[in-house]
Amino acid sequence: MAKTMEDLMELIDKMPEEPAKPGEFILPELMAIAVAHQVRDDDIVFAGTGLPMVGIMTANFLNAPHALLIYESGICDGKTMHVPMSVCDQRAANMSSSLGGLVDTFGYYLQQGFVSLGFLGGAAIDKYGGVNVTSIGDYFKPSHRFTGSGGNSDIGTMARRVAYIILQEKRRFLERNEYTTTPGWWCWDFKKNEWKPKKEVWKGTPYADSGPVAVVTNMGVYNFDDKGEIYLHTFHPGVTVQQVKDNCGFDLNVSRVKGETPCPTYKELFVLREFVDPELIFLPQKVEYPAKLKSLIG
Template sequence: MTTVSNPALTYSLTELMAVTAAREIQDNEVVFAGTGLPMLGAMLAQKTHAPNCLVIFEAGAIGSRLRHLPMSVGDPRTVRGAALAAGLAEVFTYMLQAGKVDVGFISGAQIDRFGNINSTSMGDYHHPSVRFPGSGGSCDIACLAKRTVIIAQHEKRRLPEKIDYITSPGWLNGGESRKEAGLIRGGPSVVVTTRGVLRFRPTSHEAYLASYHPGLTAENVREETGFMLDTADASETPIPTAEELHILRNVVDPERIFLK
């Protein structure tokens, strides 16, 4: 992983992304977190600016206070010290569908300019060239959380004009199409990528570049994007603070499970 030099701080790309994702969580919010970088982000937020955020995992842990990073959303590490140990039905039915989840974190292999995500397969669905695990809870989170934060590898082929399969619906075709499809709330608010941060225009719901990571330019990011990316409002991604890095490295992931 690239190490970025800075007069004050040195940090890795994974650390920058974890910090950027964590800053999307506000105090007192209900956060639905998936495996990997979302866990880093949620745990960091809980240990810094959002101590009262309620972290839930789809396998059944509600109100987790993580002491050790889990490697699965069903990991025993999500349970000890949690507010409640339940199951998938409680989390999906009574929390997510009922509208209790403020922010969901999801990721995928491909993402388009409306924040639709593919985590099912590449190529023809019936005869795929590459098969992935499938939706898991991602489709549900994308449909039913009040907003979603997406984590993505930023490469041209992973951000194409059209994705092969919509596992998790974003803003669909933009405009009012999400609502027209029958989805009653939600939609992606931000995409934290390996090169920058994308947000969505209010009415068209089309992605634009909000920031590019230090060391890159808006032009660099646009060149690595498979769809036309509006970079008019882009600035540099704010860097992690010394405190955030300290907590991330020493409290959140001292075992270097996900941190690089």
């Protein structure tokens, strides 16, 4: 007889906490778990659709069971049974603490300073964590036009800590963005037309010390130093530091690298696959479990 969700749930804590071997998971799974590791149990998280949401839902089962998730459309601490495809999905509103609207999320929660972690996507990023989700080329006559800010620039500047998930390519990791949608640790002061630290542009506001702390890509995990400059923290299994540097449009600081990104553990993979995305919406491919896990699951 097929196992019910409750039966499977009993198995979570029986799953080995040792890292899976390369080949036993796909890259988006590793990235989703890398996202989950950025979440703390006392965080109030404001996250975008896709891998950030999937990662944070995974963290809710494991390392951060009490992290509170805010969804952009007005949902506060929804307890989902089925993974949402949108931040306004009724699935995300299930058993929420309260339901409001955009004024609640951007005003009462975000501008008021309650959000401790923002987890967002981006099309391109600069070496100080400034993100472009708007356009490439001349703003009025772009060669590429993306969706534009959405909540990215609001969340990315007012959340206490900000993390991004971005596809890493040379043309997406830049010394300076052509258009900055969400400023990083350095940005323009348009009043004086000077490029300067965010702390100075935002001086006196409650958000002067907030900004990017981590970036997860398909090649590695990054953090930011005291000067606000990005550096490589870990590289994913199967990737070399040289490959990371080759896929970066500026001279990347690799002096602080800590080694490989840890592979997701079997327990983490089990939660991600069986409970967070069992409908195979976000992670449509699934690698088979190794034999010892199969026998545990039965």
